[in-house]
Amino acid sequence: MKLHYDASTEAFRTELRAWLEANQPTLEEIRADPMTSSAHMTEWARRWQRLLFDEGLLVPGWPPELGGRNLPPVQQLVYHEEIAKIPVERTSNPQGLGIIAPSIHDYGSDFLKEKYLKPTLRGDITWCLGMSEPGAGSDLAALSTRAEVHDDHFVVSGQKIWTSGAHHADYCFCFVRTDPDAPKHKGISVVIIDMKASGVTVRPLPEMNDREHVDFNEVFFDGVVVPRDHLVGPLNQGWSISAGSLAHERGMMWLRSAAKLDITLDGLLELARQPGPDGRRVGENEGFRDAVARAYLDTQAIWFMGYRGFAKFARGEISPEHSVLKLFGSEVAQRATLAATEALGVEALDVDFDGYGFDETFGLPPWMTQYFYSYRITISAGTSEIQRNIIAQRVLGLPRR
Amino acid sequence: MDFEVTPEQQELIDSVESVLARECPTALVRDIVESGASPEQPWKSAHELGWTAIDLPDDLGGLGLGFTTLGLVVEQHGRSIAPGPFLASVTQFLPLVCEAGSPGQLERFAVPAGAGEVRGALAIDHGRAARHELGESLRARRDGDAWVLEGERSYVLDGDVADEVAVAARVDEGDGVGLFVVSRGAAEARRAVAVDASRPLAHLRFGAVRVEADRVLGTPGQCAGALGRALERATVAAALECVGACQTLLDMTVEHARNRRQFDQPIGAFQAIQHKCADMFVQVEKARATAYFAMMALAEDDPRRSLAASMAKAAASDCQELVCRESIQIHGGMGYTWESDVQLFVKRAKTLEALFATGEAHRRRIAEVLGV
Numbered sequence: 031m032k033l034h035y036d037a038s039t040e041a042f043r044t045e046l047r048a049w050l051e052a053n054q055p056t057l058e059e060i061r062a063d064p065m066t067s068s069a070h071m072t073e074w075a076r077r078w079q080r081l082l083f084d085e086g087l088l089v090p091g092w093p094p095e096l097g098g099r100n101l102p103p104v105q106q107l108v109y110h111e112e113i114a115k116i117p118v119e120r121t122s123n124p125q126g127l128g129i130i131a132p133s134i135h136d137y138g139s140d141f142l143k144e145k146y147l148k149p150t151l152r153g154d155i156t157w158c159l160g161m162s163e164p165g166a167g168s169d170l171a172a173l174s175t176r177a178e179v180h181d182d183h184f185v186v187s188g189q190k191i192w193t194s195g196a197h198h199a200d201y202c203f204c205f206v207r208t209d210p211d212a213p214k215h216k217g218i219s220v221v222i223i224d225m226k227a228s229g230v231t232v233r234p235l236p237e238m239n240d241r242e243h244v245d246f247n248e249v250f251f252d253g254v255v256v257p258r259d260h261l262v263g264p265l266n267q268g269w270s271i272s273a274g275s276l277a278h279e280r281g282m283m284w285l286r287s288a289a290k291l292d293i294t295l296d297g298l299l300e301l302a303r304q305p306g307p308d309g310r311r312v313g314e315n316e317g318f319r320d321a322v323a324r325a326y327l328d329t330q331a332i333w334f335m336g337y338r339g340f341a342k343f344a345r346g347e348i349s350p351e352h353s354v355l356k357l358f359g360s361e362v363a364q365r366a367t368l369a370a371t372e373a374l375g376v377e378a379l380d381v382d383f384d385g386y387g388f389d390e391t392f393g394l395p396p397w398m399t400q401y402f403y404s405y406r407i408t409i410s411a412g413t414s415e416i417q418r419n420i421i422a423q424r425v426l427g428l429p430r431r
Numbered sequence: 432m433d434f435e436v437t438p439e440q441q442e443l444i445d446s447v448e449s450v451l452a453r454e455c456p457t458a459l460v461r462d463i464v465e466s467g468a469s470p471e472q473p474w475k476s477a478h479e480l481g482w483t484a485i486d487l488p489d490d491l492g493g494l495g496l497g498f499t500t501l502g503l504v505v506e507q508h509g510r511s512i513a514p515g516p517f518l519a520s521v522t523q524f525l526p527l528v529c530e531a532g533s534p535g536q537l538e539r540f541a542v543p544a545g546a547g548e549v550r551g552a553l554a555i556d557h558g559r560a561a562r563h564e565l566g567e568s569l570r571a572r573r574d575g576d577a578w579v580l581e582g583e584r585s586y587v588l589d590g591d592v593a594d595e596v597a598v599a600a601r602v603d604e605g606d607g608v609g610l611f612v613v614s615r616g617a618a619e620a621r622r623a624v625a626v627d628a629s630r631p632l633a634h635l636r637f638g639a640v641r642v643e644a645d646r647v648l649g650t651p652g653q654c655a656g657a658l659g660r661a662l663e664r665a666t667v668a669a670a671l672e673c674v675g676a677c678q679t680l681l682d683m684t685v686e687h688a689r690n691r692r693q694f695d696q697p698i699g700a701f702q703a704i705q706h707k708c709a710d711m712f713v714q715v716e717k718a719r720a721t722a723y724f725a726m727m728a729l730a731e732d733d734p735r736r737s738l739a740a741s742m743a744k745a746a747a748s749d750c751q752e753l754v755c756r757e758s759i760q761i762h763g764g765m766g767y768t769w770e771s772d773v774q775l776f777v778k779r780a781k782t783l784e785a786l787f788a789t790g791e792a793h794r795r796r797i798a799e800v801l802g803v
Contacts, residue, residue: 031440031499032433033727104433302803313803322803323794327721327742334434334720341435351716358713415702421712422705426685429700 035104043108046087053081054116060391065122067245069156069195075122079153082120088127088151096135097151103344110282114289117391125194126150126157128283130203133220137263137271142222146201158196160204160223160249161272163189168416170205171214171269175251177206177221179265184208184221186229186254192410196232196247199225204251209266218268222260229254239395239402284336284355291329291359294366297394298322307375321369328362350425357417360407367401434723440500447507450476455513457772463514464628464775474515478547483521487529487545491537498664502726505668506719509675512779514629516550519589522668523661524551527597530657531610531648539645540595540612552593553665554584554635555658560666561741561788561796563659569637571600571609571651576644578602578611578651580618580637588786590633591620597648598637605652611642627778663740666787667725670747673783674718677747677754680776681711684758691763698761707757718743718750738800741793748790751780 034040055074063072071079082088083097090109092098101109113120121127131150134142149155166173175188186206196202202223209217223230229252234244263271302313302322312318332355339351371378378398385392394400408414422428436444455473462468477483486501487493501521508517521544528540528551543549556565569582580600590596595612602609618635625632649657685708688699698704725743728736755777759766766773784790 031436031723031727033731033733035433299801299803319798319803320791320794322801323745323797326797326801327745327794328717330724330742331717331721331746334432334724335716337432338434338716338720338723341433345435350712354713354716357709358717415706418706418709419702421709422699426708426712428685428688428705428708429697431696431700 035108039104039108042105043112046109046112049085049087050112050116053085054078055118057117057391060118064385064392066243067195067198068125069123069158069197069199071122071153071156071198076153078118079121079127079151083152088120089131096147103340106282107340107344110285114285119286121153123153123156123195123199125159125203126155126199129159130157133203133271133274134262136274137220139259141259142262146222155200156195156198158193158199158202158225158247158249160190160193160202160206162192164191168413170272171218173205173207173218175204175206176210177208177219177256179208180258182258184256184258184261186221186223186251186256188251190249190251191235191246193232193247193249194245196225196249197234197244201225202230202249203262205268205272208268212266215269217266218272219265220262220268220271221256222262223251223254223256227254227256237406239399282340284332284339284352284359287355287359288329288332288336291325291332291363291366293394294363294400295322295325295329297397298325298366298370301370301373301397306373307377312373315373318369318373321365325362325366325369328358328365332359332362350421353412353417353420353425356412357414357421360404360414363407364401364404367397367404370397371401432724432727434720436503440503443500444503444507446480447482447504448510450480451507451511451513455511457512457775460512460514460629460775461772467628470513470515473513474517474547474550477515477517477521483517483547484545486521487525487541491545492542493545498667498730499726502667502671502722506671506675506678506722509672509677509779509783510679512629512676512679512776516589516593518668518672519553519593520544520547520549520551523553523588523665524593524595524597526664527553527599527610527657527661528612528648530661531654533649535645536612536648544595549595550589550593552587552589552596553661554587554590554596554598555662555665555787556584556599557586557786557788558792559788560662561744561792562799563655563662563737565599565601565608565658567601569598569600571602571611571642573602573651574641578609578642578647580611580613580640580642583634583636584618585634586623586625586632586786587635589631590635591615591622592631592633596635598635599654599658602651605650606655607652608654608658609651610648610654610658612646612648613637613640613642625782627775627782629775630779630782632782659737662787663725663729663736666740666793667722667729667743669783669787670718670722670725670743673747673751673780674715674722676776676780676783677711677715677718677750680754680758680773680780681708681715683773683776684708684711684761687762704761707761711754711757714750714753718746721746738797741796741800744787745790745793745797748784748793751784752790755780 059074086099088097090098090101091106163173177184177186204223208219231250233248235246236244306312339349342349381396383395484493485496489495544551571578598611600609618637620633623632691698722743725739728739
């Protein structure tokens with residue numbers, strides 16, 4: 031147990047920092063052509079992702095032909111630490127790079143790998159992930175989008191919801207029911223759907239914070255024909271792909287949310303220096319001071335828990351930290367942003383902001399907007415209640431009903 | 432940041448766990464609480480197996496394994512709420528002597544404490560411990576080469592049973608901190624009727640107690656740094672023992688939830704119970720990870736050490752508050768009884784929360800350090 035890594039790992043960090051410094055897109059470039067959804071590949075974003083790919087710094091644990099350099103786990107961690115510190119993500123299509131590419135890599139046929147893997151990694155194409163449905167949220171296995179199985183194709187009909195970036199995505203990695211008679215976990219398959227195919231309709235679903243800037247969508251499939259060779263993995267084995275897909279990069283995914291919380295915390299410290307609604311410095315407010323101390327402690331604890339989980343992850347053990355970090359991290363963000371809105375009083379009602387909530391290069395959105403956003407993160411990607419169920423049942427071994 | 436426990440550390444953890452499981456069952460703690468029995472065997476093992484010398488340098492007869500390894504052992508003590516001199520002697524008395532003592536004093540106090548021949552205690556100002564400060568309740572004045580202590584120190588862990596007590600007192604010069612070692616009996620001791628009877632707390636009254644020069648640690652008026660560093664160690668150790676106790680409470684509660692049946696099913700199948708247990712788990716994980724970070728920060732003398740110590744104590748505080756309350760709640764009526772072991776662990780956790788300042792005080796300290 032020690033605070034610092036060995037000299038060669040730190041040397042890698044220094045070299046990486048210098049490279050990122052020299053090559054990352056400039057803020058001017060980003061603001062001139064902002065990315066407006068999680069599947070919106072702007073020119074600068076594509077150039078950046080390709081550069082990372084060519085340098086072996088896109089998925090550093092993978093071999094060079096897949097945009098990596100076969101880095102050992104500790105250096106991968108250092109990579110993710112440093113990447114989390116710069117204001118731009120590796121990709122403007124995180125679900126494509128983080129979930130779908132690894133799933134195609136692990137489960138796809140040679141044909142699918144050839145056709146989709148490298149273009150995804152190089153930012154040529156973008157993806158949305160078709161999982162949730164109006165009737166299948168927390169109970170994902172209840173999904174009812176049907177894919178009729180024919181000799182050489184499927185016919186897909188149904189509806190997805192909360193589909194991030196669907197209005198910009200080229201393809202959908204879509205979970206569909208291929209055997210309606212099997213028990214619900216056993217009749218699910220994954221198919222790749224061309225979003226330009228006939229019968230696909232996308233309807234934007236703006237979030238409560240901002241009617242103009244949409245990431246979520248509803249996606250309707252009406253008799254969409256999908257070639258048979260676009261089935262990922264074996265027929266009716268989709269459920270294990272869902273578990274596998276979401277497990278990808280879990281060992282590292284927490285880093286960016288921890289880094290975001292660090293930014294929130296810097297915002298709180300800045301707010302402490304400003305005058306509050308009663309004219310006193312916000313930092314003189316006892317309740318606010320305690321909330322900042324808590325937020326700082328909790329944010330640091332997220333880093334520490336993440337690193338502890340990583341030690342297990344690097345050893346190849348399943349670590350419960352992912353659920354803990356997801357559950358705890360979203361609640362920390364909620365408490366921290368609430369404290370700011372309370373300290374600001376009526377000032378918190380002003381939500382004038384000229385930027386995109388999920389793009390850090392525009393600076394922090396108003397605190398009330400951030401607080402509202404925190405309502406999303408206790409729901410999306412597995413609600414807090416589902417995370418508690420997972421901890422209770424899979425970690426603590428309490429009985430399932 | 433590498434949180435990986437080394438194979439050597441894991442071996443030690445396993446060995447401490449099995450020795451304490453054998454020699455320090457909860458029945459022993461209950462016996463101490465109910466009949467004032469005194470626990471000889473766990474302490475004997477602790478020094479025979481070298482646990483008392485883990486963080487002592489080689490040249491003082493120690494194992495030189497560092498604070499990180501000691502911390503892991505302290506956590507195990509918390510898991511079985513081990514009674515006895517270990518916590519006060521090894522994590523409170525020894526650090527102060529090692530921070531401030533002269534070579535002769537290290538030979539005289541640290542070496543025998545590391546060998547378990549001397550049991551030590553530490554008398555500081557718990558109410559001001561988060562800021563490493565001392566109030567006015569105990570003062571020391573110069574008297575030739577010697578010093579005279581006048582006043583009192585309260586809630587001194589093992590204060591009436593330890594052989595030697597390291598004392599921090601207010602002095603009129605320099606940074607205001609003087610450090611001394613007095614032997615048992617030098618101060619008038621009164622045992623507090625404390626919530627956890629397996630953790631003896633004493634109030635010490637110093638009526639013009641004369642301390643000869645060879646028992647004065649360092650130079651009075653230039654000891655604030657040493658006191659602060661020793662307090663950081665004691666604080667993190669208290670947090671670790673608290674984490675250990677909370678882990679056992681969680682384990683007991685989950686076990687109970689699996690076995691206790693109501694409405695024809697284990698209560699642990701109810702989501703209301705599952706979610707409470709999950710929240711307890713999160714708090715234990717948070718407190719443990721934070722305490723481990725603090726352990727490393729102290730072991731490596733990292734600039735964040737002071738902040739880390741306060742974070743560890745504040746995280747342990749959050750943890751014990753939830754875990755104590757929900758453990759009793761989930762155990763139901765029986766959890767509230769004397770005969771349930773839950774109360775023994777709850778009382779230990781509450782004691783550790785209060786010693787070396789509460790979480791609330793440490794959060795105030797954190798806000799201060801952050802410049803809020």
